[in-house]
Amino acid sequence: MAKTLKEAPITTASARSKLPNGEYARRLDADAAIWYRRGKRGGVWFARWRNHGAGANYLQAPVGPANDVNDKPTDGLLTFAQAETQARQIVAKARQEAKAAAAGPVLTVRLAVETYVAERDARDSRRKGRTVRSDAGQRLRRYVLGQDKRGKQEAVPGAKLADVGLHALKESDLLEWRKALPEELKGTTEQRLINDLKAALNGAYAAHRERLDPTLPAIIKHGLKADKVDTDEAAPLARDNQILSAAQVGTILSAARAVDDEGKWDGDLFRLVVVLAATGARFSQIARMKVGDVQRAQGRLMIPSSRKGRGGKIASTPHPVGKDVLDALLPATTGRGNDEILLERWRSKQVRGSIEWERAGRGPWQFASELQRPWQEIRKRAKMPAVIPYSLRHSSIVRGIRANLPIRLVAALHDTSVPMIERHYGRWIADGLEDLAAAAVVPLVPSENADNVTVLRERA
Template sequence: MRFMDSVMDLSRIGDRGKLKPRAGDEPHWQRLRVGCYVGFRPSRKGGKGTWFARAYDADKFKYVRKPLGDYGALDGNDVFTQAKKDAEGWADQVESGGVRAEKVETVTDACKAYLKDRPGSIAEGVFRRHVYDDPIGKVRIDKLRRHHLREWRKRLESAPALVTRNKGGKTLTKPRSQSTANRDMVPLRAALGRLLTPGAPNTDAAWQEALKPAKGADRRRELYLDRAERKGLLAAVEAEAAPFVRGLCLLPLRPGTLAGLIVGDFDKRTRALTIGKDKNGKPRQITLPSNIADFLTKQSKDKLPNAPIFTRRGGGAWNKDTWKGPIKDAVGKADLPAAVSAYTLRHCVLTDLVTAGLPVLTVAQISGTSVAMIEKHYGHLVGDAAAEALAGLVL
């Protein structure tokens, strides 16, 4: 680092405007404190330029840096003030060991860095199918603009959605719905949001605008099976899949989460079930009633701690390609609506919990979703219960 960097004052708008791009696109740095710098790279095309943070990582014995964006939504002295604040905040994280800094240059790099911090099969699948081999993956983070992501979104929305893949058989697909596209955009939006600040609205720098979810796409689930219909489904399902389907009827878990449970996740002495992997990435623990605990104890009998609680013939775990067939067949035998799926059963469990009067916060916690989502999809049930309670106050 040059000596001039340590005395440079990037807060002066006029002086900053006179800076020339450096060889190798190296930013101009201003020292904020020992081991902490804020940097500015002038645009070669007359744009606003890009800001950077630089901090000393004692664990790696070297400086690391992070792009902060161009702060397109800000003007005047507010630009430097925000860049300084962001650089100091990031340096604090690096110095405390809270950031595993690494070289992130492209969108692909950003996605892989995101997975290291927040591993998850859903995000990994989206990146593998729609980012790594797509032109968007090669775009540099500091060059990323709204038009890049708009074109990517068009490709995503036109790509068929996988229905099922049978070994040795035909791969079945369907047109991608807006709700599916909304869900597929979430991991990329999260990965980019860790590195970039929102650009100025209604400009090409506003990368975030291209990833806004389509409104009205995520509709409330309406299909509900009462207890008698669920019993009919259990009676019709084949013996191999019966324990797994019964588990869907007893626990407010996503099908993939239920399939991923291992024997070591369940403590029969305390009746505690630990869910370590789920869509939200946060582990949680549920204390089970004795009847459900007895059911899991039976499923776990004579299995090793790392074995799935719910197994197929041969000891393998269930997945979306293996549970769809048995459930579909049982739905037909029980004369239930053709749209019934594994997720329908989770919806039924959540509906019963809400209508039973369990607080929305508790339902959200044990089901691994947000209060906002529970209120969005099940809030009308709380309203119905409140109306009935008010009716009971009539004198």
């Protein structure tokens, strides 16, 4: 603001009532001021600040009508203190936007998410050897960016959040977006979506720190933090009916063998389910196993590490298995190179001009959804309608806990963390350690005849 700015007594209603019609100012800082304009029908507040960009020397914006009756807060009328606060906010926002625009195209949530989606799509395409759309990209397009009509899917408009500039992003923007998510959205899906958005915004901040406010990471953290569960009872990840005994796992494997034979899978389906049951590994890990990961002499399988987290993991984890598992995998290893994918399946294509299908070669398992249809047949034959493929992982973890293996070892074998094991499998940890805890029990309650006992003198 010009140094010759003449300030006027406008801080109280009484002082303003003595002023003739006109405009009067009070300095906010060296380049900005809160102004009061007095007219026949009352006074109004507005902010004016120096424009350091191209164009006019000064910019201004209305603040609101003035309370010229008294200095108490009134609906619709602003005291000097209220007007000053709003004026400072207006000036700060304008300067922030001007700074962001001067540094290049304005960085928005949409741009941050689009960049992140492109990176995830490229990464997943590189891993699968063909162009694919990542799960993260599909979620973010549907609930943030918006998407056009595709097949039977209706068009989805973009979220209001997408057009917010990162320089102006507030915690309330993120909370409003979360509140607007569909109620029928599963909790796990919602959390993955939130994690994807958080990664996109943090990635944008890391790439453009010089252009963004240093408080942005805190806004992202608090606006997208996980909700606390308001309950006194912990909700375990694994339900009781998903923890299978060894006999039940055997029933599942027998059913898988039968479905494999009937469906002419040539053992591909059976071997996949065997490895899932024997290791408790995730589908995505098993699908990447190589022939060389079957180490028959050592009696173990080498399980590739998951791609969760930020890296820094070992390439694979040894998992001891029995001779029965190694024998079941023998057809998949005999006569094959160590670098070939271990578990494959037949691919089919429709015969041109016919409704028939024919085999078109073999390839690796690609998606967990490929197991969905045969799994329906497996659990129907096993007469276990509620069991899911992930129950094999739950059961493997609980078997290790019940065998009193160190929790750290159970976590390492299943490529997860000790806190995760303790959080979701705490009940079975207590059950598995019951015998150890029982050995520590000592008599505490004195007998009724304790007063009649005579204590013998100790020897010198």
